[in-house]
Amino acid sequence: MISIKFRGIEKSFARRKILDCVDIELASGACLLLCGKNGSGKSTLLKILAGMERPDHAEIELGGKTYSWREAKKILLHKSIYLHQSPYLFEGSVWRNLDYPLSGARAARRSEIEYALEWADLAELADENVAHLSGGERQRVALARALLRKPQVMLLDEPTANMDTDSRQRTLSLLEQLKQEGIALVVVTHDPVHFIGKGEQRLMLQSGKLTTPEEPLVAGNISELKPVSKVGS
Amino acid sequence: MQLLFAADPELWGIIGISFKVSMSALLLALPIGLLIAFGLAYGNFIGRRFLITSFNTLLSFPAVVVGLTFYILLSRQGPLGEWRLLFTQPAMIIGQMALAIPILVAMGHSALQAIDRRAWETARTLGASLPRATMTIMREARFGLLAALLAAFGRIISEVGASMMLGGNILHYTRNIPTAIALETSKGEFAQGVALGLVLLLMAFTLNGMLQLVQGKGRLAA
Ligand SMILES: Nc1ncnc2c1ncn2[C@@H]1O[C@H](COP(=O)(O)OP(=O)(O)O)[C@@H](O)[C@H]1O
Ligand SMILES: [Mg+2]
Numbered sequence: 001m002i003s004i005k006f007r008g009i010e011k012s013f014a015r016r017k018i019l020d021c022v023d024i025e026l027a028s029g030a031c032l033l034l035c036g037k038n039g040s041g042k043s044t045l046l047k048i049l050a051g052m053e054r055p056d057h058a059e060i061e062l063g064g065k066t067y068s069w070r071e072a073k074k075i076l077l078h079k080s081i082y083l084h085q086s087p088y089l090f091e092g093s094v095w096r097n098l099d100y101p102l103s104g105a106r107a108a109r110r111s112e113i114e115y116a117l118e119w120a121d122l123a124e125l126a127d128e129n130v131a132h133l134s135g136g137e138r139q140r141v142a143l144a145r146a147l148l149r150k151p152q153v154m155l156l157d158e159p160t161a162n163m164d165t166d167s168r169q170r171t172l173s174l175l176e177q178l179k180q181e182g183i184a185l186v187v188v189t190h191d192p193v194h195f196i197g198k199g200e201q202r203l204m205l206q207s208g209k210l211t212t213p214e215e216p217l218v219a220g221n222i223s224e225l226k227p228v229s230k231v232g233s
Numbered sequence: 234m235q236l237l238f239a240a241d242p243e244l245w246g247i248i249g250i251s252f253k254v255s256m257s258a259l260l261l262a263l264p265i266g267l268l269i270a271f272g273l274a275y276g277n278f279i280g281r282r283f284l285i286t287s288f289n290t291l292l293s294f295p296a297v298v299v300g301l302t303f304y305i306l307l308s309r310q311g312p313l314g315e316w317r318l319l320f321t322q323p324a325m326i327i328g329q330m331a332l333a334i335p336i337l338v339a340m341g342h343s344a345l346q347a348i349d350r351r352a353w354e355t356a357r358t359l360g361a362s363l364p365r366a367t368m369t370i371m372r373e374a375r376f377g378l379l380a381a382l383l384a385a386f387g388r389i390i391s392e393v394g395a396s397m398m399l400g401g402n403i404l405h406y407t408r409n410i411p412t413a414i415a416l417e418t419s420k421g422e423f424a425q426g427v428a429l430g431l432v433l434l435l436m437a438f439t440l441n442g443m444l445q446l447v448q449g450k451g452r453l454a455a
């Protein structure tokens with residue numbers, strides 16, 4: 001079980017404040033759905049949560065202890081994983097990509113990779129060069145690769161954007177499994193309606209503030225979610 | 234021509250010196266050049282732009298001027314005169330390093346720059362340590378980096394200015410292909426000059442062929 005509290009995250013680029021005192025809490029098995037306009041800072045927030053981007057200010061609490069960014073960065077990089085909207089796969093085969101986060105004996109790595117290939121329905125593509133994969137397949141390779149890292153927190157940047165219905169369904173069911181395994185998820189999505197019905201908490205990033213949209217989510221009003229109250233205040 | 238080579242071990246000696254000196258210079262320049270290229274591509278510090286422009290300017294620096302600079306530094310009265318390096322192979326190596334580094338930096342930087350930033354982020358988030366993430370990026374950029382290496386070698390193996398001034402063209406020690414050509418030609422012995430010239434030409438041809446191949450592969454993989 002993991003619980004990480006971030007308080008007062010601030011981040012500016014070129015004096016423009018992207019994140020203004022954002023509070024957010026990550027916990028095992030919880031899934032946060034994050035939406036917001038293009039350029040509102042969603043990716044930046046996720047990268048900070050992953051320990052990849054340095055915030056101008058943040059208090060990070062883990063297991064009742066508060067950490068400085070220097071210390072927290074190590075822990076965050078270790079425990080969490082960030083998935084780009086369009087994943088970056090290293091040149092070479094699917095197998096090589098899945099092997100990347102693994103260490104240890106060859107035989108052990110092999111069986112882990114085989115399990116992950118099966119899990120993401122990629123067994124036939126193991127030796128395929130990643131240059132030949134479709135968008136959906138690339139996303140599944142990235143998910144399987146992330147899973148092999150055994151993260152406790154997964155930060156997914158629009159994992160189902162630009163996907164056909166079939167690919168999206170596969171990805172969604174993989175995410176559901178991750179959640180059930182107790183991984184804390186944050187998912188950036190413009191279509192929260194696809195994720196509905198699993199007890200997710202919805203958040204919205206607007207003008208640097210994180211808010212909770214109040215209206216119930218139906219297909220019609222996704223684009224007009226209104227912020228109402230500030231989370232954690 | 235075949236006869237000429239068979240008959241003349243001196244030629245082979247000269248070719249050997251050329252390779253020994255230029256290979257050493259390349260190997261020593263490589264880590265320095267790559268490190269700077271990396272810093273320029275991924276670093277975030279004041280003066281980065283200026284440094285990039287500087288190295289691009291150094292690319293077209295005449296070899297004689299590099300030779301002159303180090304000649305002054307290494308000469309008896311110069312600040313590094315105590316090293317007693319002038320007219321030795323190490324002096325030639327230093328001069329050639331100075332010629333190779335800007336090429337490695339400028340071409341290496343643009344090769345690394347061409348790699349998506351997500352590659353670095355992905356490596357890090359997948360748990361790669363800083364050295365491992367660095368190796369990963371270098372592997373992704375390997376074709377561009379290899380092209381930089383070949384181009385740097387092509388430049389230093391054939392340059393005459395720095396070798397002449399810093400090496401002094403001493404037979405069996407610092408006489409390499411380019412300085413030998415210059416000497417033989419000035420003596421009117423064209424046969425040797427032409428033979429060595431052909432060796433350089435052949436090498437230039439091979440290097441360029443490899444460069445084409447490498448760059449073609451790079452495009453294919455991208
Ligand atoms: N490394 C950076 N340097 C400068 N500006 C950046 C950087 N990363 C993001 N930004 C800016 O911050 C804003 C938020 O970006 P981002 O977090 O990618 O938004 P979103 O993911 O919500 O579309 C954008 O205006 C973007 O241009
Ligand atoms: Mg984004």
